[in-house]
Amino acid sequence: MQDSIEYKLKAEGYKITAQSKTIIKAFAKAKNHLLSAEKVYEWINEHEKSIDLSTIYRNIEIMMNIGVLKKISLDNHADQYKLSVTNEHHHHIVCVSCGRSEIFKDCPVAHIEKTLINKTGFTPIEHKLEILGYCQSCTRKSRD
Amino acid sequence: MQDSIEYKLKAEGYKITAQSKTIIKAFAKAKNHLLSAEKVYEWINEHEKSIDLSTIYRNIEIMMNIGVLKKISLDNHADQYKLSVTNEHHHHIVCVSCGRSEIFKDCPVAHIEKTLINKTGFTPIEHKLEILGYCQSCTRKSRD
DNA sequence: CTAAGTGCAAATCTTTTGCAACTTA
């Protein structure tokens, strides 16, 4: 996973540095949890040799460009990111309690595009969909 | 429309001021076009007695609280807002070219909640959906 | 009269940028 990202970076003409490796590692360790730039910074401060925030932002941008990182903006937060190696169109459902997120690929928006064109006259080109909820373990906890 | 918003503000214990009236007017004039706080500020500067940006932000917050204004965050922009007096669940499709927006009420997310629970174990509680596209007149223009 | 709203200036938070020094390929 980390390797395939490095490979893709190289393929796109970027250089691999100790910093970019560490940043990829931070996201890989976070698994399904969303991370803000600040959170990446904190994690690295605790576990690795410190990296400047601006470097983290610059690497995030690169990783978004090559399509291995996806940005998720929720209200009242800094933008958050997670690794996303698949090319398939998908969305995320995010746990409001613990920040875990899960991919779902059955995009419901595709089904309504025709209706949308008919009803509004708009021609849709893209969409942003984020679903918030409780993940399995947080649902369980809230029942206790 | 403006009146019903003032009524609602009063009902919730807020005072009506010259400033709040002007801000409501700005949104009313904009009709379906999204406005950022800055845009509201500019419009008022051009057409009415100037109001401080912080006052605009404070009024926007109040109007969101009482549910007459909806926030729409798109990437690389300041947050944008539009009046939304209906209580009915709905989403917006926004024209990337001119900023016009239209409501659509057939929310496709409702249909997939059960699938979502089954497949991800998450219990959804809310969602954010924004569709971007070209409105009718911008679609026409781009064909020319 | 008094609680709420306002303008102003300053602060905050997130993200971006310029630049000289440093690394990777």
Next chain:
DNA sequence: TAAGTTGCAAAAGATTTGCACTTAG
């Protein structure tokens, strides 16, 4: 060695806040 990357400091953009003054009810 050339081009890309980094750290640092500073800037930028959006939004929020403290406070003394004003105003609506």
